[in-house]
Amino acid sequence: MTPEHLPLLLTRTMPYGKYKGRAIADLPGHYLGWFAREGFPRGELGSLLALMYELDHNALRHLLDPLRKDGQSNKR
Template sequence: MKPADLELLVTRTMPYGKYKGRLIADLPGHYLAWFAREGFPQGELGRLLALMYELDHNALAGLLEPLRKH
């Protein structure tokens, strides 16, 4: 993980699927868990989804709050 990835979680949106347009940091845990079971996509998107899954799974998503632009 690169430190800049944390900021990307609160600025990048999901490019496709049921949650298209939603910030990666705001994706529901069950959706992230589905990717963890089925496989994350390749590239940056997959890396960010995997990181968000780990934060959500370990109840650390609150660490992203200071990075959000309110």
């Protein structure tokens, strides 16, 4: 992980599935956990999902709060 990855969690969206279009930072923990058990996709998407899983699993979602702009989603 590099510091540049954190803002990407807020801007990259899920390209498919039930949460298609939702920012990776706003994906629910149970969905991230499913990926952790079943395997993350390859490439940037998988890396970002794995990072978000670690933040969620370790109760560190709040680290993204300073990066959010006013009005940016915060669904959990």
